[in-house]
Amino acid sequence: MPDTLPPDSVGLVTPQKMVFDEPLALDCGRTLPSYELVYETYGELNADRSNAVLICHALSGNHHAAGYHSLEDRKPGWWETCIGPGKPIDTDHFHVVCLNNLGGCHGSTGPMSINPETGKPYGPDFPIVTVRDWVRSQARLAERLGIEQWAAVIGGSLGGMQALQWAIDFPERLRHAVVIAAAPKLSAQNIGFNEVARQAIMSDPDFHDGHYYEHHTIPRRGLALARMLGHITYLSDEAMRAKFGRELREGKLSFGFDVEFQVESYLRYQGQSFVEKFDANTYLLMTKALDYFDPAADYDNDLARAVDRARAEFMIMSFTSDWRFAPSRSREIVKALVDSRKPVSYAEIEAHHGHDAFLMPIPDYLATFSAYMTRVREGRP
Amino acid sequence: MPDTLPPDSVGLVTPQKMVFDEPLALDCGRTLPSYELVYETYGELNADRSNAVLICHALSGNHHAAGYHSLEDRKPGWWETCIGPGKPIDTDHFHVVCLNNLGGCHGSTGPMSINPETGKPYGPDFPIVTVRDWVRSQARLAERLGIEQWAAVIGGSLGGMQALQWAIDFPERLRHAVVIAAAPKLSAQNIGFNEVARQAIMSDPDFHDGHYYEHHTIPRRGLALARMLGHITYLSDEAMRAKFGRELREGKLSFGFDVEFQVESYLRYQGQSFVEKFDANTYLLMTKALDYFDPAADYDNDLARAVDRARAEFMIMSFTSDWRFAPSRSREIVKALVDSRKPVSYAEIEAHHGHDAFLMPIPDYLATFSAYMTRVREGRP
Numbered sequence: 230m231p232d233t234l235p236p237d238s239v240g241l242v243t244p245q246k247m248v249f250d251e252p253l254a255l256d257c258g259r260t261l262p263s264y265e266l267v268y269e270t271y272g273e274l275n276a277d278r279s280n281a282v283l284i285c286h287a288l289s290g291n292h293h294a295a296g297y298h299s300l301e302d303r304k305p306g307w308w309e310t311c312i313g314p315g316k317p318i319d320t321d322h323f324h325v326v327c328l329n330n331l332g333g334c335h336g337s338t339g340p341m342s343i344n345p346e347t348g349k350p351y352g353p354d355f356p357i358v359t360v361r362d363w364v365r366s367q368a369r370l371a372e373r374l375g376i377e378q379w380a381a382v383i384g385g386s387l388g389g390m391q392a393l394q395w396a397i398d399f400p401e402r403l404r405h406a407v408v409i410a411a412a413p414k415l416s417a418q419n420i421g422f423n424e425v426a427r428q429a430i431m432s433d434p435d436f437h438d439g440h441y442y443e444h445h446t447i448p449r450r451g452l453a454l455a456r457m458l459g460h461i462t463y464l465s466d467e468a469m470r471a472k473f474g475r476e477l478r479e480g481k482l483s484f485g486f487d488v489e490f491q492v493e494s495y496l497r498y499q500g501q502s503f504v505e506k507f508d509a510n511t512y513l514l515m516t517k518a519l520d521y522f523d524p525a526a527d528y529d530n531d532l533a534r535a536v537d538r539a540r541a542e543f544m545i546m547s548f549t550s551d552w553r554f555a556p557s558r559s560r561e562i563v564k565a566l567v568d569s570r571k572p573v574s575y576a577e578i579e580a581h582h583g584h585d586a587f588l589m590p591i592p593d594y595l596a597t598f599s600a601y602m603t604r605v606r607e608g609r610p
Numbered sequence: 611m612p613d614t615l616p617p618d619s620v621g622l623v624t625p626q627k628m629v630f631d632e633p634l635a636l637d638c639g640r641t642l643p644s645y646e647l648v649y650e651t652y653g654e655l656n657a658d659r660s661n662a663v664l665i666c667h668a669l670s671g672n673h674h675a676a677g678y679h680s681l682e683d684r685k686p687g688w689w690e691t692c693i694g695p696g697k698p699i700d701t702d703h704f705h706v707v708c709l710n711n712l713g714g715c716h717g718s719t720g721p722m723s724i725n726p727e728t729g730k731p732y733g734p735d736f737p738i739v740t741v742r743d744w745v746r747s748q749a750r751l752a753e754r755l756g757i758e759q760w761a762a763v764i765g766g767s768l769g770g771m772q773a774l775q776w777a778i779d780f781p782e783r784l785r786h787a788v789v790i791a792a793a794p795k796l797s798a799q800n801i802g803f804n805e806v807a808r809q810a811i812m813s814d815p816d817f818h819d820g821h822y823y824e825h826h827t828i829p830r831r832g833l834a835l836a837r838m839l840g841h842i843t844y845l846s847d848e849a850m851r852a853k854f855g856r857e858l859r860e861g862k863l864s865f866g867f868d869v870e871f872q873v874e875s876y877l878r879y880q881g882q883s884f885v886e887k888f889d890a891n892t893y894l895l896m897t898k899a900l901d902y903f904d905p906a907a908d909y910d911n912d913l914a915r916a917v918d919r920a921r922a923e924f925m926i927m928s929f930t931s932d933w934r935f936a937p938s939r940s941r942e943i944v945k946a947l948v949d950s951r952k953p954v955s956y957a958e959i960e961a962h963h964g965h966d967a968f969l970m971p972i973p974d975y976l977a978t979f980s981a982y983m984t985r986v987r988e989g990r991p
Contacts, residue, residue, distance in 0.1 A: 257865035357865040417850035417873040432831040450813035469798035484638035484738040492798040493805040
């Protein structure tokens with residue numbers, strides 16, 4: 230980090246916390262008696278409270294989407310490429326809200342929080358939360374912030390699923406839904422990868438059926454494996470080739486099982502560093518929220534009927550090399566919206582980065598995203 | 611298994627063993643002082659010994675490619691679809707040889723074998739073997755069997771890589787190389803998946819740095835995870851959708867972490883049953899042989915130059931939905947052969963099964979394979 234913050238950054242930001250004492254009924258049938266949500270905001274809320282946008286995070290994201298927490302911060306928030314003055318989600322015009330979802334491990338109520346009924350951390354007893362539950366909790370946050378209607382709800386990957394769910398569940402409370410690199414539901418392959426990640430965590434002897442806090446352990450091996458596997462699915466084959474090829478770290482084969490290829494080194498590093506900043510029980514919950522997302526399920530698997538209630542305008546974006554949620558999956562959403570006669574724009578961005586492209590400064594992507602957000606801002610149809 | 615064996619099967623077969631007392635120098639710089647290879651044969655060797663074909667196995671394969679070991683056997687050999695009377699590799703015409711590769715866990719010398727220098731199992735001290743080492747050991751087996759020239763060397767996946775290496779290393783000793791669902795070298799993504807599998811095994815506390823035999827343990831969790839992950843890469847997204855969709859085992863969501871979706875059940879079963887029949891140290895070795903395979907490396911990464919020495923005719927086959935070794939990877943081999951002016955046929959088979967297609971009874975595949983093998987048999991150019 231430079232001594233001065235970049236001029237196109239929102240700069241120093243401070244997380245805030247909202248406490249909810251009214252119980253929240255969840256899809257699983259259980260009720261959270263009370264909970265807290267941690268969130269950040271960037272940009273000013275205008276006088277008529279019409280310029281607020283909600284950012285929904287993906288599997289390993291959190292409320293810190295942009296800016297820096299201190300001058301010593303080495304990295305900005307996870308969507309710094311897209312949020313800030315002059316960027317697609319332009320903080321000179323929008324009031325941006327981003328929260329850590331329920332079940333998270335960065336300040337909102339989740340497995341690491343104290344269960345008021347037992348006085349101990351929830352751990353594995355934290356209820357399984359769904360995208361619908363998240364949207365419900367986000368709607369309450371909006372009420373408390375005095376935001377009756379979002380100018381837009383925006384997200385990539387699992388975040389995009391939340392934006393889609395918002396449009397279905399609270400049709401009057403958002404004008405635009407921006408759904409990036411998402412899918413209307415997971416494929417068997419997607420679920421398969423999630424299941425391998427879960428098995429890696431749950432079969433780690435240090436997992437202790439999720440009660441590892443009490444055992445003062447962390448299922449490091451399992452969580453690192455889950456992250457390594459995740460990373461492969463976030464990158465395209467082409468991106469990995471461009472990034473690592475078959476480069477050898479030491480220049481020649483070692484005929485052993487230590488790290489040899491650069492890609493191995495990268496994956497091990499990603500796995501190990503993730504363990505320091507993410508909670509395994511939260512990871513399990515997030516993968517389940519992904520697996521369960523299926524808004525068409527209540528409508529005879531007819532997504533067009535599921536989105537029929539929506540009143541928002543939609544922007545759907547996908548990336549050519551994304552094989553986790555391929556463009557064809559985004560097109561399923563577009564087709565359902567078209568079939569249901571909803572206003573929808575669709576952009577398929579040429580990019581070799583794979584699923585991670587939604588976090589990358591790809592000129593075509595930023596330009597398309599900016600153009601749409603200008604439209605959101607100007608209220609043009 | 612029925613009481614009578616199917617008429618298009620090679621029927622009851624008995625593995626044989628060949629002992630090699632002459633040392634084998636390996637690519638890693640170490641030498642195996644002696645070793646054994648277990649193998650099976652099907653069909654008669656003709657008088658001039660010209661009808662022998664060698665089958666090379668893939669990652670988890672072995673010498674038992676066709677037929678049954680007993681009338682109680684529930685399953686035939688792994689390539690029963692392609693080997694037998696009237697099948698593509700027609701045992702009425704060919705003498706088929708298939709061996710378990712060095713480093714294997716089904717009878718050939720490998721990590722579970724006794725190291726003559728210590729009197730204890732090799733375990734993790736078994737040297738890392740390469741595709742080239744395998745081909746060298748297979749050439750010695752051919753000599754002992756009195757087979758001066760194979761009518762064809764044939765394999766799928768890692769087996770196809772051996773067929774390609776044969777054509778380069780022993781140009782005069784095979785007339786045809788049939789390379790199915792292979793690649794000229796692994797991509798960074800391929801290596802990445804292998805690395806996650808290795809890390810799963812090696813980080814299992816029951817692995818004991820590979821000395822688990824002595825600890826009377828098996829790294830079950832790790833090996834099962836490796837296999838689960840492997841299975842996802844063997845199937846196409848489409849095949850998984852056709853096979854499992856998002857079907858729930860109990861018909862409704864359980865909001866817990868037990869098996870819910872059919873695909874989870876399938877993967878867990880595959881993982882757990884694999885542990886009973888495969889050795890973890892062998893799995894590690896096989897993944898390294900895959901990672902290291904790169905015949906162009908010695909020729910300035912020019913595959914056309916690498917294959918220049920070859921004298922065989924080539925048949926390359928790929929499957930449209932194979933994303934582990936996609937058709938584009940097979941086409942790299944075809945291009946190198948064409949650039950090097952070698953006789954090559956190429957078939958890209960329409961199939962939704964993914965990488966596993968090479969094991970499946972796909973009519974177009976069997977017909978194409980049969981047509982080529984008829985040509986091999988008749989010695990037509």
